[in-house]
Amino acid sequence: xxxxxxxxxxxxxxxxxxAVLESWSRPGQVADLGAWIGGSRASLAALAALCDAATTxxxxxxxxxxxxxxxxxxxxxxxxxxxxxxxxxxxxxxxxPARGSLLAPELGATLVLECQAVGEGPALRLTGPGIxxxxxxxxxxxxxxxWPARAGWCAPPQGVDLILCDARRIACIPRSIAVEV
Amino acid sequence: xxxxxxxxxxxxxVLDLAAALAEGRRVEHLSVPQEGLWLxxxxxPVRGDGWYVGEVPVGQACVALHDPALGCASGGAVLMxxxxxxxxxxxxxxxxxxxxxxxxxxxxxxxxxxxxxLQAAAxxxxxxxxxxxxxxxxxxxxxx
Numbered sequence: 001x002x003x004x005x006x007x008x009x010x011x012x013x014x015x016x017x018x019a020v021l022e023s024w025s026r027p028g029q030v031a032d033l034g035a036w037i038g039g040s041r042a043s044l045a046a047l048a049a050l051c052d053a054a055t056t057x058x059x060x061x062x063x064x065x066x067x068x069x070x071x072x073x074x075x076x077x078x079x080x081x082x083x084x085x086x087x088x089x090x091x092x093x094x095x096x097p098a099r100g101s102l103l104a105p106e107l108g109a110t111l112v113l114e115c116q117a118v119g120e121g122p123a124l125r126l127t128g129p130g131i132x133x134x135x136x137x138x139x140x141x142x143x144x145x146x147w148p149a150r151a152g153w154c155a156p157p158q159g160v161d162l163i164l165c166d167a168r169r170i171a172c173i174p175r176s177i178a179v180e181v
Numbered sequence: 182x183x184x185x186x187x188x189x190x191x192x193x194x195v196l197d198l199a200a201a202l203a204e205g206r207r208v209e210h211l212s213v214p215q216e217g218l219w220l221x222x223x224x225x226p227v228r229g230d231g232w233y234v235g236e237v238p239v240g241q242a243c244v245a246l247h248d249p250a251l252g253c254a255s256g257g258a259v260l261m262x263x264x265x266x267x268x269x270x271x272x273x274x275x276x277x278x279x280x281x282x283x284x285x286x287x288x289x290x291x292x293x294x295x296x297x298x299l300q301a302a303a304x305x306x307x308x309x310x311x312x313x314x315x316x317x318x319x320x321x322x323x324x325x
Contacts, residue, residue, distance in 0.1 A: 002203050002244075002269050004210045070211050 006038035007045035008071060016049040020163070023172040028126045028137035030119040034168040040068075043086060043112050043165035047072055050110070051084055058082035060094055063114055082109060089113040089142040089164070093149040097160050105157035108175060113162060116141025118169045128177035137171055139164050147181050187271040188260040190295035198291060199270030202277050202284045207247040211255065214242040214272075216265040237261060240268035246276045254280035 006012040019031040037045040044064070048071070051057055056077035059069065063086050069076070079085050079095040087093070100108035121140025124147075127133075142164075153160045159175025173179060187195055218236040225232065242265070243257040256276025258268050278288040 002199065002208045002273060004214060004269075008210065008213045067209060067211065071213050073212060 006036050007040055007048040008038075012036040012038075012045070013049045016045045020046055020049060020170065020172065023163075023170060024161075024174060025130055027128065027130050027173055027177045028124075028135040028171055030137075030169050030171045032169050037168065041114070041165065042168050042170050043114050043163075044068055046112060046163055046165060046170055047074075047084060047086065055084060056082040058085045058097075060085070061088040061091060061114075063088060083107075084110050084112065086112040086114065089115045089146065092143045092145040096149070096153055099153050099155075099158045099160060101158065105159075108159050108161065110161045110163065113142065113146070113164050115139050115164050115166050118164050118166045118171050122181075125180040126173065126177050127180075128174075130174070131177070137164075137173070139171070144181065147179055150179065185261055186292045186295035186299065187258065187274060188262045188264075188267065188295065189298040190291040192264075192267055194291060194294075195267060195274065196270045198284070198287055199273040202282075202288075203246065203273055205248075208273065209245040209247060210269075211243040211245055211257075212241075214240070214265045214269050216240040216263040216268065218263070238263035240264045242268040242272040244269065244272045244276060246273065246282075248282070251280070251282055254282060 033042045051074040053073045055074045057074035058079040060079045097109035117140040126135040154175045162173040219239045241259045245255040254276040258271035274288040278285045
């Protein structure tokens with residue numbers, strides 16, 4: 001067969017989806033997606049597992065190729081309205097992502113942040129649901145303006161969910177988690 | 182639905198031809214090949230409500246073939262078969278045939294063989310249907 005490889009295989013996407021789900025339920029825990037990303041980056045694998053034609057995607061920093069956008073199948077939308085936003089963590093945040101509303105908090109965006117490294121670098125202190133007392137997440141290459149911006153976007157149940165990604169690894173920070181730098 | 186002609190050609194012949202046509206070329210998947218059921222939605226004309234009339238098994242693929250000498254050719258296929266592998270092969274054949282690359286004649290032959298199978302099935306169905314025709318004319322009246 002003229003095969004399509006990871007991260008586009010249904011088997012790989014199921015594994016990545018499982019890993020993302022696990023990371024959501026244990027905020028700050030680092031998951032290695034290396035086995036399922038093929039030659040791409042973890043951010044693309046996460047989006048491939050989460051997006052389909054029923055979702056919307058914004059790529060304000062042009063991190064995805066035309067081919068990847070086409071294969072993801074998600075409809076393009078403005079960064080302030082999209083269900084999924086992929087952004088470069090090295091740059092300061094631009095347009096605020098969708099936060100949802102009190103009646104529809106599920107419309108809050110999932111922000112996929114491309115970092116230099118996840119699991120290495122300066123420590124972030126995490127507290128909230130899913131973390132016993134206090135957790136720690138190390139991440140490198142994130143513009144410091146992201147954290148106050150995120151704090152402003154998140155007022156649970158409204159807010160923005162974060163997936164931090166490097167080349168192979170991801171860590172999730174749901175909107176209900178407080179982050180101290 | 183010319184795509185569907187290839188779905189009725191011998192499956193192994195389509196796969197073998199597509200593999201031969203892809204030899205030495207890079208196959209780029211422009212969308213993720215899919216297989217599954219499509220829900221057929223109709224919209225009723227008064228209130229505009231949508232409702233589902235039924236499901237159709239479908240395989241679909243969209244590819245670009247990159248040839249070092251000939252350039253790039255893209256093609257796609259939507260088959261009424263939940264067969265991802267066959268859809269990819271049909272998309273490769275479609276790309277070659279659309280661009281008129283060497284091998285287009287073989288694709289046309291396979292398409293014709295599939296169309297012949299479809300026509301034979303349609304003729305067989307028409308013959309069966311013909312036998313079920315009921316005349317509602319009153320006795321003694323001639324057909325118009």
